[in-house]
Amino acid sequence: DAMVIQNPRYQVTQFGKPVTLSCSQTLNHNVMYWYQQKSSQAPKLLFHYYDKDFNNEADTPDNFQSRRPNTSFCFLDIRSPGLGDAAMYLCATSRDLTADRGTETQYFGPGTRLLVL
Amino acid sequence: TQLLEQSPQFLSIQEGENLTVYCNSSSVFSSLQWYRQEPGEGPVLLVTVVTGGEVKKLKRLTFQFGDARKDSSLHITAAQTGDTGLYLCAGGWGKFQFGAGTQVVVTP
16 A cells, blocks of 8 residues: 555666656645655655645755656656765655644655666 | 753663653743654654643553643553664644654664
């Protein structure tokens, strides 16, 4: 009963060659997130979508873009991967994103491990 | 900026021993989540605590949310090798943040 699905689980790309990672969800959640996680570190939020509204973190490089064509799918595009972009990329969802009531629990996919050669 | 500090950073124990990891902040959190992450996998939600002073149990795991909702602890009784993983606390007020995690290694 997978709820947040990420494909592929492992992705190898070449330095500078564009790559797309995908995420889908069966939870019908409004919010989808992309995180980057490097070894022995906490996940770092890159951006999120609240419905169709895109919210970029201030320190996310322009090299990272995202698309959400519908509620279920969200893509992470890395336009020109560098060696420093090798990491685990995690997709997560939450039902809502409400500052007044506090935070919503996030549900994570299994991640895509990106290797840049 | 709300910061979540986890301690210890690393913990190695033998099977059957007990352990406690901590998550602290100088700010109040509306809710706090605990996740366990195994190598090569995404974080898996263990529990969400919402009410100050709340205690939740999940088999051998006991989670506590501080009365002031600024801190939380995770206690594992009689640890097993399957408990090995990175334990992350996360939460916030509006903006979701992660602590740096506690790496737990349980050896046979």
